[in-house]
Amino acid sequence: MQENKEKNSYRLALKDKILDAAMHAFFMHGIRAVRMTDIAKGLSISKRTMYEIYKDKEEVLYYSIIKYHNQRITYLADYTNKGHHVIDVILEAFRLKMKEVRTVNPAFYEDIMKYPRVEEYILERRKKSRHDFLEFMQLGIKQGLLREEIDYDMVPIIFDAIGKHIMDNQLLHRYTVEQLFTNFFLIPIRGLCTPYGVEV
Numbered sequence: 001m002q003e004n005k006e007k008n009s010y011r012l013a014l015k016d017k018i019l020d021a022a023m024h025a026f027f028m029h030g031i032r033a034v035r036m037t038d039i040a041k042g043l044s045i046s047k048r049t050m051y052e053i054y055k056d057k058e059e060v061l062y063y064s065i066i067k068y069h070n071q072r073i074t075y076l077a078d079y080t081n082k083g084h085h086v087i088d089v090i091l092e093a094f095r096l097k098m099k100e101v102r103t104v105n106p107a108f109y110e111d112i113m114k115y116p117r118v119e120e121y122i123l124e125r126r127k128k129s130r131h132d133f134l135e136f137m138q139l140g141i142k143q144g145l146l147r148e149e150i151d152y153d154m155v156p157i158i159f160d161a162i163g164k165h166i167m168d169n170q171l172l173h174r175y176t177v178e179q180l181f182t183n184f185f186l187i188p189i190r191g192l193c194t195p196y197g198v199e200v
Contacts, residue, residue, distance in 0.1 A: 110172065
């Protein structure tokens with residue numbers, strides 16, 4: 001009985017370690033360049049053990065993305081609950097994104113939508129994010145930080161179109177990811193702010 005408990009604890013811990021190691025490798029090399037064997041080798045486990053836990057690379061990627069997104073959501077929720085106003089939270093989210101993109105291989109962003117299950121998750125998550133985004137913008141309006149005449153339903157659509165334009169025109173090969181986020185995303189966000197919102 002004790003032996004089974006220890007085995008199950010080890011498996012659960014290993015599942016988590018695989019996701020962390022995989023995400024690190026995907027960020028560093030892009031998704032297509034990383035093999036299941038590479039992840040197993042980095043953790044000093046057998047390829048067989050890898051496949052006993054996750055059936056293929058897309059499943060590893062799928063759960064890695066979910067874990068990564070959930071960690072980001074939890075962090076920002078905690079940050080918000082500490083009393084930071086909307087502009088603070090937007091800037092903190094931007095800071096986190098900049099920290100990410102400075103270390104991520106551009107190939108990661110090019111590869112990610114080539115995996116159907118992952119693409120479906122990202123699109124579903126985007127729908128929920130839009131709902132949360134609109135509630136968050138309403139809070140910013142109440143705080144006097146965001147302009148109330150803006151049609152905030154259109155803002156996520158605009159950002160999605162910007163992201164698609166970047167990918168379709170392979171701008172990742174012409175500019176750094178940091179340049180793209182600063183010029184394509186930060187400037188429009190500034191345009192949503194009231195004079196008071198810009199000041200703070």
